[in-house]
Amino acid sequence: MNPRGRRRWNRVVIVAAAALLGGTIAPAAVAQETPGVDEIVHSPNMRQLANIPKQAPFDTEQAFGTDIAFTDDHAIVGNYDGFTVYDISKPKKPRIVSQVVCPGGQNDVSVSGDLLFLSTDYARTNDSCTSEPAQASDPDSWEGIKVFDISDLSAPEYVAAVRTDCGSHTHTMVPDPSRGSVFVYVSSYSPAPELPNCQPPHDKISIVEVPVDSPEDAEVVATPVLFPDGGNPGGDNPDGTRRSATTGCHDLTAYPEKNLMAGACMGDGVLFDLSDKLNPRVLDRVQDNENFAFWHSATFNNSGTKVVFTDELGGGGLPTCNARFGPNRGADGIYDITGEGVDKALEFRSYYKIPRHQTETENCVAHNGSLIPVAGRDIMVQSWYQGGVSVWDFTDSANPKEIGYWERGPLSDTQPITGGTWSAYYYNGHVYSSDIQKGLDVLAVNDPRTAPAKSVRYDEFNAQTQPSYGRG
Template sequence: MKVRRRRGLGAIIATSALAAGLLASTATSATAQNSIPGVDEISHSRNMSQVAHLPKQPPFDTQAAFGTDIAFTDNHAIVGNYDGFVIYDINKPHKPRIVSQVLCPGGQNDVSVSGDLLFLSTDYARTNDSCVSEPSTSADPNSWEGIKVFDISDLANPEYVASVRTDCGSHTHTMVPDRKRGSVLLYVSSYSPAEDLPNCQPPHDKISIVEVPVKHPERAAVVATPVLFPDGGNPGGENPDGTRRSATTGCHDLTAYPQKNLMAGACMGDGVLFDLSDKLNPRIIDQVQDNVNFAFWHSATFNNAGTKVIYTDELGGGGLPTCNATFGSKRGADGIYDIRGRGDNRSLEFRSYFKIPRHQAETENCVAHNGSLIPVKGRDIMVQSWYQGGVSVWDFTDSANPKEIGYWERGPLSDTERVIGGTWSAYYYNGYIYSSDIQKGLDVLAIRDWRTAPAKWVRYDEFNAQTQPRYGR
């Protein structure tokens, strides 16, 4: 984890200290609220089950080798890891197998895929852009962070073909095809600048757009750095309960809906809706803040109609036990926003919060994290990771009254100490739910429910959760 910038799970440093008073002020045990599974014990709703599990394999089997995000191509799942990435063959979901593993440390190593190209985000300072680099310090002007590009035409032997340095590194990125230019655009999210960081200077109210020519990926380069927050965005501050909300110094996640020319930004202190008609110049349509309950705007998901956005609040950066009576049902939760109006008059209207209804142990890091739609025409259903809170499937067709319809979870990694773990990303792909567990590896889950049954017939050759496809007509 970084010390100089709060990134992902590294964000616990400041927040945990501020939340310590809250944790200490209550003697309420989550066990008193519901039955918490024992260490590594599996609990699930009747309509969900595990159909396969493949543990992390060497060299990615250490506690520090966190499993991260997932991208899908041609019935293969590509799972990022702080130490590289793993390609799984999921043609037989009940029997996934590893096709290849690439050792290339760089945290978080979030992934996306387009055709024969794989993109990898490096957000930890390294001595250089190679896969044999060593950890460095961001105060070193020669340190490297940014985007790596791999050719995966041979999935068993990925080839590293290009790298692009970006200001403040690349915490996450969002892939958007640009067929007119014959290229792929990567919208790079990064944040938390500081005066002593030569490659990450404040105010950093921007994103970096990297263009990768499909036929010549070795020519990848930064082609634009649009400033999104000329007024500085949310200045941050203290929420009513005493915890801190983040100032906006960039974005954490951007989710594009290319067929709607829309993009949603989860930008630390702000939730943003963008017009993406001019791909090199995203234009803000509306911008909202929640200075009561949200601490860190983390990610975003559109519904299929493009009339709603789900924003997540990663309170504590993924390192705190926030699924308990102390934090309640509105902190570390999802915020559901309807998109009202048309064109430039569109606005984000808050409707409700959603949080898993099961309390977790005080040793379990739990908060809203990555998920995707389950493609059911006429309904808005999402599958989502909650770290050690497990995988939740929930319906937000009625924006004001969301409800969980299924879940699957493991008990804590430990009942005596807090060990960072749980599901980082859970996505629906071609009939099954795939979960990347930070410590445990790959889980394949099934949901058997009348509300999700139509999704079984939806098939994708390629799927990136942050590049939302449209399904149905």
């Protein structure tokens, strides 16, 4: 082993040992030596089981891998150019079942039964899967939600499209069996006077109803205004970054069993009552104008008494996991839900950020994750772009701590290249990570604190539509 390799190995052991001992990994334990290009490092309680690289035609640098949804023994991974269906019945040997070419970006996905929903947030010439890029200033351009029939996962069928104002950056699926429908809550933002299909003010979400037996009849059924006062006006930060104004929502996470929804809405974090699915009621709104730049996504704990909000400082393109930005920026914000009924409120408790500094060529910031289903504890797995995958415990809201990690070294040690893990979710015993450039990774977590999760099984999983497990 050469000296440089030994320093890397020592760093892994020091940091991983701290994780296994259950303590927060102190900044002093983070050596400045970082993994080499594409070098994999991890804590002893995590390992890679498999990787399937992106396949043509999704194998270009601009064909970003995006979000993941799960149905039975399959993972469906979005890509800016379409989506890929993987058979994960053998986690050590996943295989591609089908690929659907349907450019649109971001092409975030969710599933409900035999239906798949796909978000399009880039202006296209029409709503087909053969459309071309268009100018958003063109009144005939199209953005919104696409619906596919996936009863045959080897040959998904495109069945419907619904235009929504400002497109669909992300969406959240909420079934309503009483109506025989699925509601799709569409998050979109960034209106401008010159955009005919995205006019200001845009202080709302769009709710699309998709009848299960006739998805071709999908339509927008409500556009509730969430910010009648306009929301956070935004502003400049001392370090030269900008705090986002609220002009819509980036992401919504529903917890149907609790009749709750959390909104990460650019400059605001929002807690909703979802008893009336067509009229989400705002229970509380919070802002963090000191450390949060862009409220990106949200995750409840299993008991519905906490929300983890993420701050996507720099939009996912900056190296923010470093000394310059410190431990509280580009991080998670942990909020307890206090009060009862209409008096529920969000109270800040602490920040969590991965404790390993990344290089200046690595885009790194808090991104998508999900709970690891352990009754009685709050444990989450989360993507940090080129910061890799972190498993962390926030049972004590004021003192979160990392208990495991897995990451690759930078894509380049000379120039920034957008990459890393977009989404990392726990599903039926394993962690599945969608890497922007490297494809699908399957990871194992072997830790006594997460072991009970292996007994929890789902037939379907969408991270933005949280299921419950066990007691709580």
